Amino acid sequence: MALFNSEKLCEGITMRTATKRFLLIYLTFIVVFLALRAIIVPPSFGELTDDYTYRWFRADSVREIMQLDMKFASxxxxxxxxxxxxxxxxxxxxxxxxxxxxxxxxxxxxxxxxxxxxxxxxxxxxxxxxxxxxxxxxxxxxxxxxxxxxxxxxxxxxxxxxxxxxxxxxxxx
Amino acid sequence: MISRRKLLTVIAALAGFASLRKTVKAQEPTENYDWNKHYYAFVVDTNKCIGCGRCVRACKIENEVPMLPFFFRTWVERWVWLEGHEEPNVDSPNGGFDGFPPEYDERAISKSYFVPKLCNHCARPPCVQVCPVGATYMTKDGVILVDEKYCIGCRYCIQACPYGARYLYPFDGPRESRRGTADKCTWCYHRITRGYKPACVEVCPTQARKFGDLMDPEDEIRKIIEEERIQVLKPEMGTKPKVFYLGLDSEVR
Amino acid sequence: MSEILWQALQQVQGYIYPNEVEVNWSVLIALYPYITGLVAGAFIVASLERIFKVEAVKPTYRLALLTALAFLLAAPLPLVAHLGHMERALEIMMTPHLTSAMAGFGFVYAWYLMAVLLFELYFDYRRDIVMWAQEKTGIKGFIYKILTLGDYDISENAVRADNRIVNIVTVIGLPSAAFLHGYVGFIFGSIKANVWWSSPLMPIIFLFSAMVSGIALVLLIYIASSYIRGVELDRACTDTLANYLLYAYLLDLSLEFMELAHLFYTQEEGIDAIRILIMDKMFWTFIVIQIFLGTLVPIGLLIFARTGIVKFNIRKYLYIFATVLTLIGVFAMRWNVVIGGQLISKTYLGYSTYIMPLFGPESISLALAIWILPFIILAILVKLLPPWEEPHEWERVELE
Known part of the structure; x- marks a missing residue:
């Protein structure tokens, strides 16, 4: 129901064709950006994130580093x-x-x-x-x-x- | 009609955006290692360092650091205070890789010591704070790592580190996947998570370098930090380093 | 790569951390704040007419906007070119880490380009585009037809609506322009590890030097374009721009002075290193080019021109001389911040050397190519969207 209401709201504001189309191009840009984002961002990004400042990272990276080969024994x-x-x-x-x-x-x-x-x-x-x-x-x-x-x-x-x-x-x- | 379609697209897009933020959060990266049960620290005893440079060599081998005098994950400095001089003479030929040739006359020296340096794995790391993409981060056990597959090579972190601990892995370096990304000491994260010491600590002949787990009540490191008078480098930076120095001179930075 | 590092190692003075031999931010990074500064400055010139109703500078309004766009399109190039992994550049928008001053770049840039400049340009030019679309044929006509977006309404109401949009966008745009460049200053000013950068004044200094360089660029391009077109210069416009350049310069100079005075008076750790940096390492680029030739001489010239002793024909040459010196001086300022900050070691005990390669990545030739590019873009834009039309009908109406 809320959807229909907002549609009516949108109709309330009269927009010229030029403005409307200009904004539509922008909207396309944003949608393309979000779609691209969904594809590009690695799936494990943010999996282990509990602190945005210091732990905003791709979780697989820790696993990769843990699995690096050792050269020295002990x-x-x-x-x-x-x-x-x-x-x-x-x-x-x-x-x-x-x-x-x-x-x-x-x-x-x-x-x-x-x-x-x-x-x-x-x-x-x-x-x-x-x-x-x-x-x-x-x-x-x-x-x-x-x-x-x-x-x-x-x-x-x-x-x-x-x-x-x-x-x-x-x-x- | 257009407005409804628009609205639906916006909702769909927002949903797609939100789905990226997974609410499921794993507690530890792997099954056989729980990073919540460790918190590491490093102690450097400058009174014991003899400047042999075995640590520098071991580090470069263990971590595939290019064998050139511009790239170091760890290095050793020689600080010499000559009598009658106000400023110290500091050098680090090839990072101390080949040891230190005895250049100074003992009678002219008032005091002199070696200072091993490495990434301080700060508890408040400025390098992590400034990474624009999330390619460097702090693990739960307190180690600062770089994601070599995600780093864009902007070098902001290199500028932000007050200790000069980072460098850009050169485009002709031996490890291909790391070329053109920031590189730094990891405290040999691949070793310590398997229960071994970092390579530099392993080979240090005088135990000037010590590594340990602050969550382990029996650990030697913990006792040192609790009982000895310790210092850190550049405390005024507010970075809260986790490499603690014993016998550090106040001028060393 | 490593030959340059071996050379740099030979020229190291005192003790620096071994990883500091390589100067990581090259001439390209000095170029980046320079170009964004020109964008912000040019936009502020355009805003003078729109927001502050400075009627005298109207002839440069559209030219300033096109200049801003041309330089904005080139602005990310030096940044992307210097990345270790260019193909990962988009990550900065995909997983932005907003605690980093740098992470905002993609968004600030996109906002400024899409929400401000393109918006303002499009609705300012819309009436002309529609008219051109009806007049012109061939490829040019086709481009105009696409640009109309199928809306050929240029009734009085439509034009007034366009005008209203442009006014609103300019009001949003002015703080955006200030933010775009102030933020670049913050990238440097927030690095506490570097004594030469770390300063809360940095964003403001960058902003004012941006205004200086932007006004100078627009003035110079205006003089040059008039010469090329064989058109008489608008005296009031030229003199007014020169006056604004002088005011911006005085503010810029006092800010720089405050910064240096604070550094030298407080004498915090590292001041000795800064003293040697300024007096020895950067003597030519800082004292001679930036301060003397790039600031004091242009200010002197502008004040001299302002006294009105000399005729406009001679004043014109004073302006050309002053603006060229300004553009060089502001670049020297960027250079002294970016490169200078890296010459000084974080040990405060030594200095590294920056060696600029002639060719290849991060070289002088690449920097020059990127520097010339906005002028080419501007030439194309000017051909496509000529900025020197007669004032619009509707503007006359509104003035009454």
Whole structure:
């Protein structure tokens, strides 16, 4: 009933043809816009929205981000197979290190242990990253690394990288 | 007749518009992870950072960040106060990716420290506020994410971030679907929702970076925030950062 | 892309956040507020005649409207061209996030184009369109016939009704024009992270510089079109426009001064960085081009012209000189806001460098192409809808 009433209301206002058609073109624009909107907007948009300012988004986006591939594994994953190595590491001065701090991203090795062996970098450059002398480093951090120390030999020739105060090759502390 | 047809179209259009606003609201994005049960925070202990740059490297690998010195999700700064100088000397060669060459003479330095930086995942993020299309948002567990399939690349968020934590993923970057969109730290959302630490925290050799869940009463992070004297970057911005710093110098911004 | 970034990295001064090496908003974004400013300014000139009944500027009424339309049609181009994903541009209207100052753009733009400019132009031109539709043949006649929308009624009543619509639309249009551009200022002024942008005065400064540039553009186009058509300039019209330009300029200058005075007097964090930005990094574009050549010199010229010492024939050249300088100065103002704000690092400890590529996306050549486009559109519009007809019969009737 309300519909018919409003029709009569519309008839009450006399509009010229030009105005009427001009407005009709606009109305078409708005309808096309709304139709387009219904098609274009992704279905999951606003699904998880409970806050317009900070959570106005496409819900599938969270799911996509959650499913991104990992490149790094974790120390716990390494301990799954290399229990002895991790235990040894945890007893020494390098206990706070993760395996992947030095061995690099290893999730592929976890997924497929035969292939994709993690890198083993035995160069002095790698040790230097942390232990080269640098006045900005916190006091007390072992940074006695100089070119004289070790006379150009590899660090791992003497130090066990998994527990640096355990020495190899008969060098006494 | 015309007016009735018009009216009907308007009603139909409005109905179509309204149908987009689904009233059904899911509580969590997936079945095996409930984002209402977590609220994450990050602690950086600047007293412990040694500037090795392993975090920067790990982040770039884990998140396919281009290996160029203009794009970083996290970086490390070196702040050096030389004796007799009023202003600090700050640098971050390649974001600290290759470590820091010892450039300064120890005797000239009055104080010096490393400051790791990353997205602060503000509780009141200006970057989210200014996104015109809803392509960046805050998850319920407190992480700011970017929708790489929806971002139009207008870069308003990059301008709005007071911390320089965002950048535009370059058009020749390795991840095709992300090209031309804003990119930033996600606290490795794909790792933390599976129960692992962010890559930078995982590889940090001195535990200068710590990550945890404030809703977990046993979490180390929660104890630090409750018991220690903590600071945040640029508190005057009113952004309420969730990266908390220990031992931060007041000049650092 | 990355060659430019390597170059920019070489030229970094002090310490900036590593992600700040790339200047994200390029020359195109400087062009965008410039063009919208011209739209708003031109529309305000048109409104002078309609709302404020400034009879002297009547010869520029329709020209100003067409100028506004031509520039408005080009206004979204720099924005869309600079997007990382142009094909997603419509999202800004599909899922607008209205807490963003930018999200309103699509709607404000559509409103201004459809509800204000086209409306006003159509009903202002309707009588002429109907007459042209009856006179002209061929393609032009066909276009006019479509434009009549099948309504050939140009009785006195119909024309009066048209006139009433135009008056109402102008009254709505004036705040819309002010909003269109003030809102552009808000996009920058609301960024608290940037010391050079963050200011509540920004929308008003943008608005007044828009008026300055719009009046200057209409005046310049009016002088140029009269020259091309070989028609004598209307002295009263030219002088009045120049006077309005001067008033707008004085307001604009005092606002800019207030902004700078506040910055330098309060000496908040980052003021040292701003001082170096102005005195060193932007010395040429800010002090020399924007303030001296783009503001003080034109104001001096306009005041000199106003004293009436020189004859109109010489005054004319003063006006041309002043308006060209104005247009350059206002562009420099946009540049100094958009680019300048990004040169200053959010660390307050350093500065990045903006390197503008010659070709390719976000280059100077693209910016120039977009800048020339509105003039081409204007030429077509002027051919289709000649703005220099005799005053309408009905207007004479109404004046009595």
């Amino acid at each position: 120390k716990e994953m390494c301990a799954g197979c290399h229990k002895d190595k991790v235990e040894f590491l945890n007893r020494g001065a390098h206990s706070t290190l993760s395996c992947e701090t030095c061995h690099g991203p290893s999730i592929k090795h976890v997924q497929n242990p035969g292939d994709n062996l993690p890198e083993i970098d035995t160069s002095r450059a790698l040790c230097k990253l942390c232990h080269e002398y640098n006045p900005t480093r916190p006091e007390g951090f072992p940074q006695k690394f100089t070119d004289e120390h070790g006379y150009g030999r590899l660090c791992v020739d003497c130090h066990n990288p998994h527990s640096p105060w355990v020495f190899k090759g008969g060098v006494e502390q």
